[in-house]
Amino acid sequence: MATLSWAPVAGADTYYGQILSPKASDWNFRPFATLYYAVLGRTAKLNYPVYVAVLQLLHIGNVVILFLLLRRFGFSWMAGAAAAVFYAFHVTTMEVYWKPMFVFDLLCATLCLASLLLYVRGRWILALIPFWLAFKSKEIAVMLPVGLLAYEFLLGERRWKRLIPYFVISLSFGVQAVVHNRAVAGIDTYALHFSLSTVLATIRFYSAAILYLPDLWVAVLLLPLVVRDRRLLLGVILTASLIAPLVLLPNRTLDAYWYTPMIGLAIVVAAVASRVPRWAVAAFFIVWLPAYFVLLREKRRDVLDDGVAMRNVVTSLQDYKRLTPPVQAVVFDNIPPRLHEWGVNGAIKVVFGHRVDAAYLRSSNAGDAMAKVPMALITFRNHGISGMVRHHDGIQSYAAFGQKVDESQFGEGCYNDGSSMRWFAPRAEVRFYRPPEATQFEIVGFLPRESIDKDGPAEVTLFEDGVSLGTVRLAAPVVQPLRWMLPNGAPGDKHLTIVSKPARRGGATEDRELGISVESLGYLPLPM
Numbered sequence: 001m002a003t004l005s006w007a008p009v010a011g012a013d014t015y016y017g018q019i020l021s022p023k024a025s026d027w028n029f030r031p032f033a034t035l036y037y038a039v040l041g042r043t044a045k046l047n048y049p050v051y052v053a054v055l056q057l058l059h060i061g062n063v064v065i066l067f068l069l070l071r072r073f074g075f076s077w078m079a080g081a082a083a084a085v086f087y088a089f090h091v092t093t094m095e096v097y098w099k100p101m102f103v104f105d106l107l108c109a110t111l112c113l114a115s116l117l118l119y120v121r122g123r124w125i126l127a128l129i130p131f132w133l134a135f136k137s138k139e140i141a142v143m144l145p146v147g148l149l150a151y152e153f154l155l156g157e158r159r160w161k162r163l164i165p166y167f168v169i170s171l172s173f174g175v176q177a178v179v180h181n182r183a184v185a186g187i188d189t190y191a192l193h194f195s196l197s198t199v200l201a202t203i204r205f206y207s208a209a210i211l212y213l214p215d216l217w218v219a220v221l222l223l224p225l226v227v228r229d230r231r232l233l234l235g236v237i238l239t240a241s242l243i244a245p246l247v248l249l250p251n252r253t254l255d256a257y258w259y260t261p262m263i264g265l266a267i268v269v270a271a272v273a274s275r276v277p278r279w280a281v282a283a284f285f286i287v288w289l290p291a292y293f294v295l296l297r298e299k300r301r302d303v304l305d306d307g308v309a310m311r312n313v314v315t316s317l318q319d320y321k322r323l324t325p326p327v328q329a330v331v332f333d334n335i336p337p338r339l340h341e342w343g344v345n346g347a348i349k350v351v352f353g354h355r356v357d358a359a360y361l362r363s364s365n366a367g368d369a370m371a372k373v374p375m376a377l378i379t380f381r382n383h384g385i386s387g388m389v390r391h392h393d394g395i396q397s398y399a400a401f402g403q404k405v406d407e408s409q410f411g412e413g414c415y416n417d418g419s420s421m422r423w424f425a426p427r428a429e430v431r432f433y434r435p436p437e438a439t440q441f442e443i444v445g446f447l448p449r450e451s452i453d454k455d456g457p458a459e460v461t462l463f464e465d466g467v468s469l470g471t472v473r474l475a476a477p478v479v480q481p482l483r484w485m486l487p488n489g490a491p492g493d494k495h496l497t498i499v500s501k502p503a504r505r506g507g508a509t510e511d512r513e514l515g516i517s518v519e520s521l522g523y524l525p526l527p528m
Contacts, residue, residue, distance in 0.1 A: 399522055
């Protein structure tokens with residue numbers, strides 16, 4: 001959602017200029033993969049199935065390219081098919097072809113596979129193009145030349161000099177990443193960490209994600225000593241090189257990031273499958289595939305729940321926008337379950353438009369967003385949104401209790417029972433901003449019939465900064481507006497006192513003294 005909020009409206013240079021640039025961008029550092037959001041954002045809008053369909057077509061294409069690459073390495077169709085099935089259905093990476101947020105990994109794998117296949121076929125100059133685009137989709141492609149070098153010395157003709165442009169590109173982007181990392185805080189999501197303990201902890205995470213045991217990665221490294229096949233050694237080296245950038249990012253560890261490095265692991269699987277009887281391969285998949293579907297069922301639930309959570313947020317924002325005048329900013333004071341701050345920010349910009357600022361109330365940019373009036377301050381509820389439109393940077397001029405209100409404006413004598421009408425005490429203190437154009441003050445109040453029958457009508461007197469504006473009578477058991485004409489006065493924040501007589505009791509269990517029930521109140525005319 002965060003990328004979708006700006007990608008469809010960004011200019012051509014945001015993509016094509018940065019795709020061709022040898023300099024890594026500080027903000028759109030994956031310009032080629034971002035084209036996915038640019039194109040679908042303009043055509044499919046918020047039609048989620050279209051986004052998923054494109055992801056799954058790309059995934060199928062990757063499986064086909066992988067099979068062709070394995071056949072090029074000399075594997076039998078059975079060994080190639082076994083590795084392709086392993087790659088296609090491993091539960092660890094299933095989110096990649098179900099969640100648009102992982103299109104960066106998906107396209108990076110597509111382009112790495114294309115570069116590998118072209119290089120193996122002798123088209124080493126042409127292979128530079130997908131290699132470049134792979135890095136412009138996700139940074140882990142920077143280590144692909146290590147895998148190509150391993151191919152040259154293990155299976156190729158050892159013509160390593162043609163890899164010089166690959167390593168020059170890789171070194172250039174790698175140095176830029178290290179230099180950029182010096183200015184990044186250690187707690188930042190994409191901060192690089194080089195300490196041995198941190199790297200080992202991250203390796204154990206990724207080992208558990210793909211092999212289900214945190215220390216089984218050691219066995220994979222030792223496997224070439226047992227299976228004497230240069231193709232297997234190539235697979236191990238390719239896996240290690242592509243996973244290497246990820247183990248330096250302990251603040252950003254996700255199972256799905258295995259999608260590109262698993263290309264190397266698929267070569268390992270093909271090498272093992274080529275050395276064992278066919279019945280052993282069949283037996284492995286007879287056990288593995290049912291286990292996969294059991295694991296898939298658990299992971300599928302999480303994927304679907306995440307999708308439902310985001311859809312509910314987007315739907316709630318769309319419903320709220322239809323009922324809200326145009327605003328310059330939207331600030332949210334809570335984050336719905338299963339979502340992140342950046343996801344909510346993106347959803348707001350997608351719904352309200354990229355020119356509308358979005359901010360979490362606890363974030364550093366919330367103050368600037370709150371000052372861009374008119375703006376909306378919202379709270380996500382289980383079913384919908386409670387919000388208020390602020391027309392003034394400070395306390396507001398009007399409040400309706402059926403919507404979100406600034407609770408700091410209601411002081412002693414204002415009871416908050418969480419309903420759309422609130423009881424006020426016989427003396428209640430409130431604060432409101434008086435706009436220059438204000439001519440009246442309004443209280444939309446109510447008294448139940450039984451209260452009127454028992455205690456009589458209410459005489460409501462309003463004081464503005466200690467000056468009485470008069471008394472208005474509330475006598476009918478219906479919701480009705482009570483209004484006071486304003487004398488000439490300066491605009492600004494005002495302290496108002498609402499005095500209701502006589503004092504009332506709500507019932508045998510009500511120990512509070514009550515004045516009147518209030519639905520809304522504030523200065524008129526209402527801000528536009």
